[in-house]
Structures are given as structure tokens and as C-alpha cells.
Amino acid sequence: MKHFTKFALAVALVLAAPAHAQTQTGFSPSVESSIQTVLPRMITWRRDFHQNPELSYEEVRTARVVAAHLRSLRLEVRTGVAQTGVVGVLRGGRPGPVIALRADMDALPVTEEGDLPFRSRARGHYNGQDVGIMHACGHDTHVAILMAAASVLAARREEIAGSIIFVFQPSEEGAPPGGLGGARRMLAENVFGDLQPEAIFGMHAWPSDSGTITMIPGPTMAGSDRIDITITGSQTHGAQPHAGIDPIVVSSQIINALQTIPSRQMDAVRSPVIVTIGMIQGGVRYNIIPQTVQMQGTIRYLNPETREDLYARIRRTINETAAASGASAEVTISENAIPTVNPPELLARARTAAIGALGENAVRNGYPVMPAEDFAYFQQAVPGVFFLRREPARGFHCRSRAEPQSALLRA
Numbered sequence: 001m002k003h004f005t006k007f008a009l010a011v012a013l014v015l016a017a018p019a020h021a022q023t024q025t026g027f028s029p030s031v032e033s034s035i036q037t038v039l040p041r042m043i044t045w046r047r048d049f050h051q052n053p054e055l056s057y058e059e060v061r062t063a064r065v066v067a068a069h070l071r072s073l074r075l076e077v078r079t080g081v082a083q084t085g086v087v088g089v090l091r092g093g094r095p096g097p098v099i100a101l102r103a104d105m106d107a108l109p110v111t112e113e114g115d116l117p118f119r120s121r122a123r124g125h126y127n128g129q130d131v132g133i134m135h136a137c138g139h140d141t142h143v144a145i146l147m148a149a150a151s152v153l154a155a156r157r158e159e160i161a162g163s164i165i166f167v168f169q170p171s172e173e174g175a176p177p178g179g180l181g182g183a184r185r186m187l188a189e190n191v192f193g194d195l196q197p198e199a200i201f202g203m204h205a206w207p208s209d210s211g212t213i214t215m216i217p218g219p220t221m222a223g224s225d226r227i228d229i230t231i232t233g234s235q236t237h238g239a240q241p242h243a244g245i246d247p248i249v250v251s252s253q254i255i256n257a258l259q260t261i262p263s264r265q266m267d268a269v270r271s272p273v274i275v276t277i278g279m280i281q282g283g284v285r286y287n288i289i290p291q292t293v294q295m296q297g298t299i300r301y302l303n304p305e306t307r308e309d310l311y312a313r314i315r316r317t318i319n320e321t322a323a324a325s326g327a328s329a330e331v332t333i334s335e336n337a338i339p340t341v342n343p344p345e346l347l348a349r350a351r352t353a354a355i356g357a358l359g360e361n362a363v364r365n366g367y368p369v370m371p372a373e374d375f376a377y378f379q380q381a382v383p384g385v386f387f388l389r390r391e392p393a394r395g396f397h398c399r400s401r402a403e404p405q406s407a408l409l410r411a
């Protein structure tokens with residue numbers, strides 16, 4: 001985590017004070033000593049958040065801790081931005097540009113296993129079910145890191161040319177039905193106030209190669225859409241399928257046909273796509289062919305320019321596969337997040353800052369990944385860079401078993 005703090009500081013110092021920082025490699029001994037001082041507090045904050053996770057738009061306690069900390073640093077603080085979001089503004093001692101640093105705060109409906117002393121035992125309600133709650137995506141680290149960066153930067157406010165906006169975002173893990181996710185809602189509620197940032201930066205912790213970061217120009221994380229499909233056939237006896245239309249057989253054909261879209265219809269290099277059906281439900285008895293089958297899935301894509309074409313192919317494949325058997329299909333595709341795309345020029349500046357702080361070997365190139373991030377909506381409003389680590393050991397979300405093994409969580 002220490003390295004992420006350094007990166008946040010590097011970005012802030014380089015972009016807010018370019019003349020000072022361009023000749024700089026690493027931090028001065030006094031900044032280094034501020035970082036060392038805040039590290040134990042950062043670890044304490046992070047464990048506290050880990051033990052007290054909160055679901056999307058329920059980050060009340062987290063927001064309270066964040067706001068109290070920012071106020072203690074004498075930042076201008078706004079709370080209740082997008083319900084539970086917190087924004088802190090640090091105005092530097094000299095005129096200069098405005099930049100924003102963003103961390104997401106919410107946890108997931110995952111029950112934590114393992115024996116960590118700061119393991120979560122929190123429970124709550126999600127989709128009408130009683131669930132365990134866990135920071136299974138690492139947002140507890142993001143909040144602690146940004147709080148630590150705020151501490152170090154606030155102590156040096158006189159040196160900073162320009163202003164830094166600290167954005168603590170709720171509800172990254174998905175929008176509520178019919179509502180907006182945290183990034184979109186913060187933007188709709190004027191997250192930056194009277195300031196217009198020149199750039200925004202965000203990151204996601206990734207449990208591998210501790211001490212390194214990966215910065216990728218262009219698409220970095222995928223666009224993510226949800227797909228809901230209802231296949232309607234005609235109910236009949238399992239021994240007399242000819243007397244009806246079997247939506248279960250049609251569904252199986254659709255699932256297979258959908259896989260030919262990424263593999264046979266889209267450009268594998270320019271437009272990587274994933275279509276995953278994660279839920280299928282139909283029928284009540286072993287020998288009755290049901291009337292309908294419901295399916296839900298996720299679509300992932302990296303190239304924003306090919307999204308509409310992709311949608312059209314998915315709809316055509318589903319509708320015409322169903323029609324071939326005389327069934328009908330209803331398809332709804334709902335936007336979850338657009339792709340996270342790093343503008344190359346800004347990325348190059350951020351990369352210089354990161355190398356200055358961490359050294360050449362710690363800043364890696366890499367390949368995009370297909371999970372999604374709603375930081376992408378901030379990038380629509382302000383040039384923004386999002387960076388991460390590569391090669392997750394055992395997947396990204398919902399790693400309730402794997403996560404306690406990672407160095408990240410033990411930090």
C-alpha cells in the first residue's frame with residue numbers, strides 16, 4: 001500500500017507543481033519521513049474499514065470517518081454528495097491547476113472466511129436476502145490510501161501550486177435498479193463544486209507483485225452491460241415435445257450461439273468481447289416442458305466504438321435463434337459501466353510521476369482486463385488515468401477465500 005500512497009503523492013506533486021517536480025527523482029527526505037509517519041495510521045484505517053464494511057450507498061460509517069479525517073486536516077469538506085460520498089478540497093499555497101484523486105468506498109455482499117484478526121463479521125440485506133458483507137474488492141485499501149495521501153499533502157499545502165480534490169465515492173459496485181452508480185451520481189450532483197479539475201486519477205489494488213503498478217494507455221478495463229433474456233415457448237408434456245415449443249432447448253442453443261459472437265463475429269484484437277450467461281431458470285418438474293426460461297448474463301467489451309454493433313449482433317442471435325424453433329425472445333441490455341480508457345498524453349505524464357516516485361522497475365506496462373470500473377464516467381467529464389496491478393492470483397471479485405492469502409490484505 002505504501003507504494004500507492006507514493007504514487008498518489010507523486011501525481012499530485014508533479015501535476016500541481018510541475019516546475020518543481022520535473023527535476024525530481026524520488027521524494028525529498030521530509031516527504032519520505034511524512035509517508036513513514038502516516039503508514040501505521042493508514043494500516044489501522046484500512047483494517048478498521050475492512051472490519052466494518054458497508055454495501056453500496058450505505059457507507060455511512062466509512063463516510064463519517066473519512067469526513068472527520070479531512071476536517072482534521074483543515075480541508076473544505078462536503079458530505080452527502082451522492083448520498084454517502086465525501087469530497088475534500090485542499091487549496092495549495094500558490095496558484096496552479098486543479099486535480100482530483102478518487103477512491104471508492106463500498107463493499108460486496110460476500111461472507112468473509114479465514115481467520116484474520118480484522119476479519120469482517122458484518123451482515124446486511126442485499127436483494128431481499130440476509131448476506132455477509134466484505135471488502136472483497138479491496139476498496140478498504142483505496143479509502144485508507146487516499147486518506148493517507150491527504151495527510152501528507154495537507155501538511156505541505158504551502159508548497160502546492162493549485163488545488164487537489166479528494167473524491168471518496170460511494171456505490172462503485174453497481175447501480176441500484178433504475179438508479180445511478182456512485183460515479184455518475186456524484187457527477188450529476190456537481191462533485192467538483194466551483195472547481196474544474198484538469199485531470200482525475202484513480203486506481204484499483206490488485207493482489208500480486210506487491211510494490212508495482214501497471215499503467216496502460218487506451219482501454220484499461222472493460223465496458224460492462226447486463227443482459228436479461230426471456231424465452232417464451234409453449235408448455236407441453238415432456239413425452240410430447242412436438243405438441244409445444246421447448247424454451248429449454250432454445251435457451252441452450254442461444255447460449256452456444258452467443259459464444260460465436262466473440263469468437264466468430266468480432267475482431268479478436270480490436271474488439272475483444274465476452275458474453276457470459278450467469279443465470280438460467282426454467283421449469284418446475286422433470287417431465288414438463290415449461291412455458292418460459294429466464295436468463296441473465298454480462299457483456300464485456302473494450303472498444304467503445306463497436307458497442308452498438310455488438311448489441312445488434314447479440315439481439316439478432318437471440319431473436320433469430322428463438323424464431324428458428326418458433327419461440328420468441330425478449331432481450332433487455334442495461335448499461336453498467338462504459339470502458340475505462342486512459343488518454344495517452346495524460347498517461348505519459350502520470351507515468352513520469354510514478355517512475356519518479358517508485359523507480360523504473362515498479363511501473364509496468366500490461367494488458368487490459370475485462371472487469372469494469374465506473375471511474376470511466378469521471379473520464380468522460382475530465383481527462384483521467386486509472387491504473388492497477390497485473391496478474392491477479394485468483395480472480396478479481398468475490399475472492400472471499402483467496403483474499404486473506406494476499407500480501408495486500410495482510411499489509
Ligand SMILES: [Zn+2]
Binds near residue numbers: 137138139172204
Ligand atoms: Zn473494485
